[in-house]
Amino acid sequence: MELECYPTVSRDVTPPEIVPGRQPRAWMDNFLARHPYRCLPLNMANTSGWEILCPVSFTAEWNGGLMQEDIKLTPDRPHPHFHHYVSSHFSHGVLTFHVGYMFRTPPGWSMMAMGTPNHVKDGIQPLAGVVETDWLPFPFTMNWLFTRPGKVRFEKGEPFCFITLLQDHPLHEIQPVIRQLDSNPELRHQYDVWEKHRSEFNKKIFRGDPEATKEAWQRYYFKGEFPEEAGAAAPEGHVNKRRLKAPRIGR
Known part of the structure; x- marks a missing residue:
């Protein structure tokens, strides 16, 4: 293209x-x-x-x-x-x-x-x-x-x-559809695991936990990974850097 x-x-x-x-x-x-x-x-x-x-x-x-x-x-x-x-x-x-x-x-x-x-x-x-x-x-x-x-x-x-x-x-x-999260048990489980990890990590940061402070931020999304308890494989095609082409001179 x-x-x-x-x-x-x-x-x-x-x-x-x-x-x-x-x-x-x-x-x-x-x-x-x-x-x-x-x-x-x-x-x-x-x-x-x-x-x-x-x-x-x-x-x-x-x-x-x-x-x-x-x-x-x-x-x-x-x-x-x-x-x-x-x-x-x-x-x-x-x-x-x-x-x-x-x-x-x-x-x-x-x-x-x-x-x-x-x-x-x-x-x-x-x-x-x-x-x-x-x-x-x-x-x-x-x-x-x-x-x-x-x-x-x-x-x-x-x-x-x-x-x-x-x-x-x-x-x-594309048809937008609003559904209850509980209608998708797999997604519900993944969300609950993520929310639990997020809440625990933020509490550690607030308490000044040295390990969490050193880590500074959670990298699940950046790496394209799920928390281990979610029991899901890493998504295919995850992109964390965009490298678009510069214009070239054509004929």
């Missing part, structure tokens, strides 16, 4: 760089012992797609007004193609990035464009969209909504858009 990326900028303009999703986050680094990196769901979300990176550093300022001119964009240095990358297009405090590519996905696959997972910016919120890129013959934009008047910074190399893929029709076939 290929995700085709066709630059839509003129030949004298360099399109934004696309890179596989990266794991590090500044707020995660700032935790004691970088604790959030122990959360596998966070790490997997951070790397389950591709980042489109800001080509220039700039400041965006919104005065709270509803017109296009109420957002002021100031690059750190003069750049001849700055407004090819970012603009005030939709008004009402919406900041618009031009992704610089038209994407083509395999039949039945759409693209979700969104903010980079767990990448937090104060004062502005990324908007998300799903695009049928298996047929669409023109590009889309990535938009951010100011949450209050003020200034926000985007640094060169900072992701302004995160793209990942989903299958449309299989998603339509």
Whole structure:
């Protein structure tokens, strides 16, 4: 399978760089012992797609007004193609990035464009969209909504858009069903064993138990394992690291 990326900028303009999703986050680094990196769901979300990176550093300022001119964009240095990358297009405090590519996905696959997972910016919120890129013959934009008047910074190399893929029709076939846990005895047993281990471990941590303190966290999910008493084999296909491919130049 290929995700085709066709630059839509003129030949004298360099399109934004696309890179596989990266794991590090500044707020995660700032935790004691970088604790959030122990959360596998966070790490997997951070790397389950591709980042489109800001080509220039700039400041965006919104005065709270509803017109296009109420957002002021100031690059750190003069750049001849700055407004090819970012603009005030939709008004009402919406900041618009031009992704610089038209994407083509395999039949039945759409693209979700969104903010980079767990990448937090104060004062502005990324908007998300799903695009049928298996047929669409023109590009889309990535938009951010100011949450209050003020200034926000985007640094060169900072992701302004995160793209990942989903299958449309299989998603339509999924039927959510709410069932009582007791209706699935095997799952009930596995859950009870996990909950017992979790509760005991947290009590040991609270008491300052040296062995639990040294272990610091339980690794069942990270390793794709069940507690021994659950009597279940490790799940097949468990993934605890995502390594997506970087774009290559095609013909």
